[in-house]
Every structure is written in structure tokens, then in C-alpha cells.
Amino acid sequence: MVDRQRVVIVGGGFAGLYAGKKLEKLLPASTAELVIVSPTDHLTYSPLLPDVTASVLEPRHVAVSLRQSLPRHRLVVGHVTSVDVEAKTITISRGESDADPQVMSYDRLLLAPGSVTRRFPIPGVAESARGVKTITEAAFVRDHLVNQLDAADSLPDDPRFDAERAERMTVVAVGAGYTGTEIVAQTQRWLKRVADRWSKIDVDDVKWLLIDVAPAVLPELGPRLGQYALSAMKARGIDVRLGVSVASVEGNVINLTDDTAVPSRTLIWNAGIVANPLMGTLGLPLERGRLVVDAQMKVTDDVWAVGDAAAVPDLAKEKPADGPQPVTPPTAQHAQRQGTAVGQNIAASFGIGQAKDYVHKDLGLVADLGGLTAVAKPLGVELTGLPAKIVARGYHLFALPSMANRVRVLTDWALHAVLPPQAVALNQTRSEDALISTAQNTEIYPKAEDKPKVG
Ligand SMILES: Cc1cc2nc3c(=O)[nH]c(=O)nc-3n(C[C@H](O)[C@H](O)[C@H](O)COP(=O)(O)OP(=O)(O)OC[C@H]3O[C@@H](n4cnc5c(N)ncnc54)[C@H](O)[C@@H]3O)c2cc1C
Numbered sequence: 001m002v003d004r005q006r007v008v009i010v011g012g013g014f015a016g017l018y019a020g021k022k023l024e025k026l027l028p029a030s031t032a033e034l035v036i037v038s039p040t041d042h043l044t045y046s047p048l049l050p051d052v053t054a055s056v057l058e059p060r061h062v063a064v065s066l067r068q069s070l071p072r073h074r075l076v077v078g079h080v081t082s083v084d085v086e087a088k089t090i091t092i093s094r095g096e097s098d099a100d101p102q103v104m105s106y107d108r109l110l111l112a113p114g115s116v117t118r119r120f121p122i123p124g125v126a127e128s129a130r131g132v133k134t135i136t137e138a139a140f141v142r143d144h145l146v147n148q149l150d151a152a153d154s155l156p157d158d159p160r161f162d163a164e165r166a167e168r169m170t171v172v173a174v175g176a177g178y179t180g181t182e183i184v185a186q187t188q189r190w191l192k193r194v195a196d197r198w199s200k201i202d203v204d205d206v207k208w209l210l211i212d213v214a215p216a217v218l219p220e221l222g223p224r225l226g227q228y229a230l231s232a233m234k235a236r237g238i239d240v241r242l243g244v245s246v247a248s249v250e251g252n253v254i255n256l257t258d259d260t261a262v263p264s265r266t267l268i269w270n271a272g273i274v275a276n277p278l279m280g281t282l283g284l285p286l287e288r289g290r291l292v293v294d295a296q297m298k299v300t301d302d303v304w305a306v307g308d309a310a311a312v313p314d315l316a317k318e319k320p321a322d323g324p325q326p327v328t329p330p331t332a333q334h335a336q337r338q339g340t341a342v343g344q345n346i347a348a349s350f351g352i353g354q355a356k357d358y359v360h361k362d363l364g365l366v367a368d369l370g371g372l373t374a375v376a377k378p379l380g381v382e383l384t385g386l387p388a389k390i391v392a393r394g395y396h397l398f399a400l401p402s403m404a405n406r407v408r409v410l411t412d413w414a415l416h417a418v419l420p421p422q423a424v425a426l427n428q429t430r431s432e433d434a435l436i437s438t439a440q441n442t443e444i445y446p447k448a449e450d451k452p453k454v455g
Contacts, residue, residue: 004033005107007346008090009073010080010278012038012066014335015112015307015342017401020070022343026352034073035104037080037092039441041066044135045400047332048409050179052138054186054370055423056416059135061408064401078102080113081444083282085303093444108302108346111291112339115273115308115330116440124249129174129269131436132183140434141183141268143425145171145191148265149206150425153198167252167263169206174246175270176212178220178367183270184210185233185369192236194423208238209262212271213245218375220329220365221382225375228384232373245271269436273330275309277445287311287327295357297342302349306342307335316361332399333363366392 007023009016020036027034042063051057066075078094081101090109092102117131132138152168155161173184188208195203210217210233217233217240218226233240246267247255254262275289284299285292290311297304297312306312308330319325328334341358348355366376368389376388376395383391393413400406437443 004031005350006033006035006105007108008104008106009036009110009112010090011112011114011307012036012040012043013112013114013307014043014332015339016110017043017064017066017069018336018339019110019112019306019343019346020073022340023346024070024072026343026347027350029072031350035076036066036070036073037076037078037090038066039077039079039095041075041077043069043401045405046133047399048396049132049135049138050182050186050368052135053132053142053183054190055142055421056186056190057409057412059139061405061412063135064405069402079441079444080278082446083109083111085282085284085300088302108349109304110342110346111303111305111309112307113276113278113309115275116277116442117269117436118272118274119269119436120271122246122248125246125269126437128249129267129436130434131269131440132179134439136429137434137439139426140429143427144266145187146423146425147427149191149198149201149203153201163263167265169201170209170262170264171206171266171268172209172211172254172262172264173268173270174211175272176210176214176217176240176242177270177272178218178365180210180270181217181229182367182369183268184208184238185229185373188236188238189370190421193421197423204237209241210238211241211244211256213243215242217242218367221367221375221377225377225382225384229367229369229375232369273308277442279309281445290327296345296355297338297358298345304342304346306338312338312358315357315359334360336399366395368392
């Protein structure tokens with residue numbers, strides 16, 4: 001009997017899950033042992049995290065079980081901290097102080113560990129900014145906002161506490177791309193809807209500041225939809241400042257590059273993403289931090305990479321005469337399809353089917369700004385208001401990779417439409433555990449310079 005070959009997937013997000021599904025379909029159990037390594041036992045449906053921060057969705061309902069979705073895979077819960085492409089092994093850390101790292105060999109390896117929130121070396125940001133990339137962070141931001149207003153409401157009526165009240169009632173959010181805009185627009189609207197929860201403070205007095213170095217909001221959706229979103233946010237009282245960034249954070253003061261100092265205890269950070277730091281430890285070529293792959297998402301004869309962590313050539317776009325082929329944007333839309341396509345290509349390496357180049361023409365993006373305010377650009381058609389909202393929600397229901405999650409999300413949306421919105425803080429996460437570096441485990445990898453280059 002021929003030994004089964006071991007196929008290992010690193011990362012159980014969009015790319016990893018869809019690759020696993022394809023491999024389960026194509027590879028007979030007698031041919032391959034399937035393993036997936038993931039720090040969590042679920043995929044996070046991140047496009048709906050803004051609904052979690054705005055208390056519309058239960059956090060669990062955007063978590064799609066890997067064990068149920070990939071029954072033929074062995075799930076190893078842990079982080080891959082290094083890959084030896086010559087020895088064909090990975091090292092897995094299980095995050096418990098008494099657990100030794102586990103070394104596992106592979107015959108085929110798919111790297112799909114996604115991305116982490118991009119921070120800049122701005123003084124004070126690492127110690128204070130909150131990302132919204134994981135369920136832990138999204139739920140923390142929701143609770144933190146409720147906690148700040150609870151504390152502001154509890155302060156004595158004494159001018160000595162006015163400064164603290166102002167800090168607690170000011171929210172600064174960095175990044176006006178689709179994630180940052182959705183989070184600010186939805187969360188601000190939610191807090192206004194639950195205003196009667198507080199007896200002394202007026203939620204209308206909460207200052208919301210959305211800043212971005214870019215000259216427009218939602219640049220991904222074009223100027224008209226960006227302008228619509230900007231007007232909708234301004235009408236709700238959100239102060240949107242463009243061409244501005246954070247210069248430093250000192251205690252409870254956020255200094256902006258336009259020389260304003262904003263007293264605040266809340267800094268929500270959505271200034272883009274960078275590929276998972278694991279990619280930088282491999283000693284293989286990178287493009288802006290993403291692992292370079294060919295059009296079939298191959299890195300070496302037995303390693304593939306996809307999703308936010310990989311620079312997959314975007315063959316649906318024309319190559320400029322004076323530059324390289326563009327790479328696919330880091331979206332779930334691409335990650336999911338790259339997962340399916342790479343599953344096929346890995347199966348082809350076993351002689352099952354043909355390997356193909358990855359080609360997908362972008363279907364467009366949606367942004368839900370809360371209530372009936374939304375923007376969407378499906379297949380280049382610009383939509384606003386109710387039609388955009390229907391497209392946005394319809395798309396997410398379709399894209400959620402599990403029927404049970406779809407039903408749970410749909411039920412939450414229906415209940416949210418008819419019941420008074422909820423504003424309770426469960427406070428299940430300690431503040432230090434919700435910092436970007438901890439929640440996203442950005443510091444667990446050996447530094448690139450510590451690792452010898454692979455020849
Ligand atoms: C708030 C928010 C809203 C978004 N909205 C949209 C949207 O509307 N439309 C859209 O197309 N995209 C959207 N995106 C982007 C989209 O979520 C990503 O592009 C997509 O998740 C990338 O898929 P991936 O499989 O590459 O990575 P992920 O889905 O992030 O999966 C990576 C997986 O790898 C795991 N992992 C990390 N490190 C390791 C390690 N060392 N070892 C093993 N496993 C590891 C992670 O835990 C995770 O499970 C949004 C993202 C966010 C944060």
C-alpha cells in the first residue's frame with residue numbers, strides 16, 4: 001500500500017476553509033491525510049464584524065465551525081510560528097506556557113494565514129489603539145464604548161470631572177476605508193439609538209472623529225459613493241477629517257497631524273492591513289509583505305499560498321506597459337475563490353484534474369452604514385440607500401459559508417429590526433488582551449533577520 005501524503009493548510013479563514021472543502025471533495029481518503037492548523041476552531045466572517053461592534057449580531061454567529069465545515073480534516077489548534085521549506089516541516093505553538101512547540105512534516109503545504117492590522121511606528125499607538133480584525137477585538141470595542149459612557153454617566157456633577165467626562169465621551173477612529181467607515185457609521189448610530197440607557201449624559205454630546213490621511217472616504221467604491229457616505233456621516237454629526245493622521249498618543253490625549261490635541265480614551269484603528277508576519281520569516285521573496293506566488297498560487301513545488309498573505313497576480317486586470325502585473329486586493333471575495341482554485345491545483349499535483357491559473361473579475365464591494373444607509377457597487381453599478389442595503393445583506397448571507405450561521409445572522413437582523421437595540425457590556429476580555437499585538441498575536445514569530453535565507 002502506498003503511504004498517504006500529508007496535506008497541511010495553515011490558517012482557517014476564507015482561503016483555508018475553501019481550499020479544505022475542495023480538497024475533501026477531490027482527494028480520496030486513501031490518497032491524502034488532510035490537516036488544518038488554526039489558532040481558533042472557527043472561521044471569522046470578518047465582513048460582519050462591524051455588526052458585532054454595533055451590537056446587531058451576536059459574536060458567535062459570525063464564527064463558522066471548522067470541524068463541522070471540514071469533517072475530513074484533522075484540526076490542530078495553534079499558531080504556525082515557522083516553516084522549514086527544505087526540511088518540509090512546520091512548527092506549531094499551542095500558546096500554552098507548558099506546551100512544547102510541535103514539529104509536523106508535510107508533503108504539500110498551503111499557507112493561508114491572512115493578515116494583521118497595519119500599525120505605524122507612531123508613539124503611543126501600540127499601547128492604546130484597538131483594531132477590529134478578530135471577534136475578540138470587535139466585542140471588546142463594543143463593550144469598551146458602553147463602559148466609557150457608563151463611567152461618564154457615573155461621574156459626579158463637579159467641574160473637576162469635566163475633563164475626564166470629555167475624554168470618555170470622545171471617540172477617535174483612524175481609517176476611512178470600508179472597514180473603518182462601516183464600524184464608525186454603524187456604531188455611532190447604535191449608541192444614539194440606545195441613548196436613553198444613560199440618565200445624566202446626552203449621547204448626542206459624544207464626539208466622533210473619523211480621520212484618514214487619504215483625501216476621500218471609501219476610496220475603494222469611487223468618488224460618488226464616497227461622497228454619499230461622507231454626507232451621511234456628517235449629517236449624523238460625525239466629524240470626518242481627511243488628510244490627517246495621528247502624530248502621537250500621550251496618556252489620554254491623541255495628537256493629530258493637523259496640530260489638534262484630542263482628549264480621548266478610545267482610539268479605533270483601521271488603517272489598513274499587512275500580510276501575516278509569518279510570511280516575513282520564510283526567507284522567500286515578498287511583495288509588500290505578501291508572499292510572491294505564480295498565477296497558479298505556487299511558491300515552490302510543494303508550497304502554495306493564497307489570500308491576504310499572498311501576492312496573487314490579478315490576471316483579470318491588464319498589465320500596465322511600464323509596470324508589473326497588479327496583484328489581487330486583500331478581500332474575502334478573492335481569498336475564498338483563491339482557496340477553491342488552489343484546492344483544485346493541489347489536487348492536480350496528485351494527478352487529479354488540471355492545475356489552472358487564478359482569474360476572477362472583482363464583483364465589487366458593499367458598505368453598510370447602519371439603518372437604511374448603505375453603499376454598494378455590484379458589477380460596477382453604483383447603489384445607495386435601501387437597494388444597496390439589500391445587496392449588502394443579501395451578499396453576506398450568500399457568502400457566509402454555513403447554513404446554520406446564515407440562519408443565526410438572519411434571525412439577529414430580524415430581531416434587531418423589531419426589538420429595542422441592546423447595549424450591555426459583557427466585558428469578557430481584559431483591556432490588555434484586546435491590544436492589536438495580543439489579540440492578533442503579531443509578536444510570536446522569529447524576526448526575519450534571525451532566520452537563515454533559504455537558497
Ligand atoms: C472588519 C472587516 C471587514 C471586512 N469586510 C470585507 C468585505 O465586506 N468584503 C470582502 O471581500 N472582504 C472584507 N474584509 C477582508 C476579508 O475579511 C479578508 O480579505 C479575508 O478574511 C482574507 O481571507 P484569508 O483567508 O486570507 O485570511 P483570514 O480570513 O483572515 O484567515 C486567516 C486565518 O489564519 C489564521 N492564522 C493567523 N496566523 C496563523 C498562524 N500563524 N498559524 C495558523 N493560522 C493562522 C487566522 O486566525 C485566520 O483564521 C473585511 C475585513 C475586516 C477585518
